Amino acid sequence: MTVLMSSAEGLDLLAHPVAQARLDALRARAADLPHEPSPRQALDALLDQGPCVFLENHRCGVHAARPDGCRAAYVWHEPWFCGRPDYDQCVPAELNALRVARVYERMLAEVEAGRKPFWGFILPVTALLAEHAEAYRGGADLEPLVQPHWLQGELVEFPDAARLRREQAEHRRIFQDERSPLGSPRADDVASRDDLAAIPLY
Numbered sequence: 713m714t715v716l717m718s719s720a721e722g723l724d725l726l727a728h729p730v731a732q733a734r735l736d737a738l739r740a741r742a743a744d745l746p747h748e749p750s751p752r753q754a755l756d757a758l759l760d761q762g763p764c765v766f767l768e769n770h771r772c773g774v775h776a777a778r779p780d781g782c783r784a785a786y787v788w789h790e791p792w793f794c795g796r797p798d799y800d801q802c803v804p805a806e807l808n809a810l811r812v813a814r815v816y817e818r819m820l821a822e823v824e825a826g827r828k829p830f831w832g833f834i835l836p837v838t839a840l841l842a843e844h845a846e847a848y849r850g851g852a853d854l855e856p857l858v859q860p861h862w863l864q865g866e867l868v869e870f871p872d873a874a875r876l877r878r879e880q881a882e883h884r885r886i887f888q889d890e891r892s893p894l895g896s897p898r899a900d901d902v903a904s905r906d907d908l909a910a911i912p913l914y
């Protein structure tokens with residue numbers, strides 16, 4: 713329930729047929745969010761609400777459209793590390809920076825499309841988009857529609873474009889500058905760090 717996701721990922725998720733079928737449950741859960749709690753109370757309330765609304769028979773019902781936070785959960789290395797004799801079971805810091813940079817990149821693409829992107833926990837982000845997806849696509853600012861307790865619980869945030877550009881550049885720089893002790897992927901997989909950026913993660 714505390715998976716973080718961006719509004720762009722929320723649109724993808726809502727296009728999944730299972731997500732559409734779960735809209736009522738999603739709205740009911742969103743309506744149960746606490747009113748004006750402290751951040752700690754908001755988090756406790758969310759954690760008390762049970763598993764993700766998209767869980768079906770102990771499996772992810774929206775697997776193909778699940779957000780990056782779900783894809784990266786408990787993923788300790790990338791597929792191309794498998795079988796390497798020097799594999800040390802950790803995701804190199806540079807790859808974490810690449811993952812984060814890609815999230816910012818996607819949000820900046822939303823800005824360039826004339827939208828005001830946001831991020832937050834999976835429940836309020838999808839609930840907000842379920843009600844206002846068309847307005848969001850059309851460039852509407854959804855921030856005034858977010859109930860205050862979501863903001864108090866730091867569950868939804870609307871970063872401005874300058875912050876997105878700054879943080880994207882910083883994470884991209886870390887990716888470019890850091891040198892993993894494991895080095896680059898196998899030489900027969902990629903020829904350069906630019907190629908590494910093109911490798912699908914997870």
Ligand code: SF4
Pocket residue numbers: 713715764765766767768771772773774775778779782
């Ligand atoms: S993997 Fe699927 S069921 Fe699990 S938290 Fe993510 S969206 Fe929900």
